[in-house]
Amino acid sequence: MRFVRRRTARRTTALLVAGVVCAGAAGCGMSGGHGGDSGRSGKPSRSSSAGKGSGKTAGKGSGKKSGTSGSKHGGADSRSKDGGPHSGSHPHGKTPLRGKVIVIDPGHNPHNRDQPGKISRSVDIGTGKKECDTTGTATNSGYSEAEFTLALAHRVRTELRKRGATVKFTHDGEEPYGPCVDERAEKGNRAHADAAVSLHADGAPGGSRGFHVILPASVHRGDADTRAIAGPSRRLGTDLRDAFRKATGERPANYLGNGEGLDTRDDLGGLNLSTVPKVFLECGNMRDAADAALLTSPKWREKAARGVADGISAFLT
Numbered sequence: 001m002r003f004v005r006r007r008t009a010r011r012t013t014a015l016l017v018a019g020v021v022c023a024g025a026a027g028c029g030m031s032g033g034h035g036g037d038s039g040r041s042g043k044p045s046r047s048s049s050a051g052k053g054s055g056k057t058a059g060k061g062s063g064k065k066s067g068t069s070g071s072k073h074g075g076a077d078s079r080s081k082d083g084g085p086h087s088g089s090h091p092h093g094k095t096p097l098r099g100k101v102i103v104i105d106p107g108h109n110p111h112n113r114d115q116p117g118k119i120s121r122s123v124d125i126g127t128g129k130k131e132c133d134t135t136g137t138a139t140n141s142g143y144s145e146a147e148f149t150l151a152l153a154h155r156v157r158t159e160l161r162k163r164g165a166t167v168k169f170t171h172d173g174e175e176p177y178g179p180c181v182d183e184r185a186e187k188g189n190r191a192h193a194d195a196a197v198s199l200h201a202d203g204a205p206g207g208s209r210g211f212h213v214i215l216p217a218s219v220h221r222g223d224a225d226t227r228a229i230a231g232p233s234r235r236l237g238t239d240l241r242d243a244f245r246k247a248t249g250e251r252p253a254n255y256l257g258n259g260e261g262l263d264t265r266d267d268l269g270g271l272n273l274s275t276v277p278k279v280f281l282e283c284g285n286m287r288d289a290a291d292a293a294l295l296t297s298p299k300w301r302e303k304a305a306r307g308v309a310d311g312i313s314a315f316l317t
Helices: 006-018 146-160 181-190 230-248 287-294 297-314
Strands: 100-108 123-124 130-131 168-171 195-202 213-215 262-265 280-286
Touching: 100 123, 100 146, 123 146, 123 213, 146 168, 146 195, 195 230, 195 297, 213 230, 230 262, 230 280, 230 287, 230 297, 287 297
Parallel strands: 100 168, 100 195, 195 280, 213 262
Antiparallel strands: 123 130, 213 280
């Protein structure tokens, strides 16, 4: 800033000391657990019934528009409308993701439990047929996967916006159900996303602990053709795994992926039908008491959100 008149220097110095002169800133796997992407032999299965022993229940989520996650278990997570880059910035004023479009897909929908007929209809995923969507799993105390994924998604969006990214959701819990898994993939495709991440939590038997990232296999069948994105998606998944582990201190899953935290699948519509780099993140096992204690903690979700944002940033920068 250049000042024309000398007599304004003293006033300007005072203003600078007071901090009021500033520059302007430019101004958002297991079976049954991934939308309708359910079922794979050799994997622990989730039940579709409600109740304490169920691996597939919507719990008590309401998908409210307020700032809470809709459950006493999950605590409050801020919410705001989708849009362009947030006016905030990354530490030191850096916005490394400016110009990047990122799609976040909160797994399931709190209202799916109210629409069993609609979410159970089949959709084509290229390699077969799957349910439109499912209710997701829940902790033994009733905190649903759908609530968790929305709560985490809001925090991830905040982190990414600080870094300059444009963030889009596949849904924000306000739709009556779904969207279906093929629609979730299409939303990322239409956005021409630089990266897309679907957030989930698993429903494996108790004692199975840890997180893992699901990668798309290279498939070419029907409407599914992931040959161009399989490689980039693996890089995204690897960066996400490393950053998530560092931010949360959690270990990769002890029940699949050989302890490496990566699992490649060809039976998930959200991945099969994607034309942009995309992965699923299973943040932990909701059916395990130790993992559930983390997933229901707002403080832990802050760490998890930072890990997701760091992983995406590493891939894109």
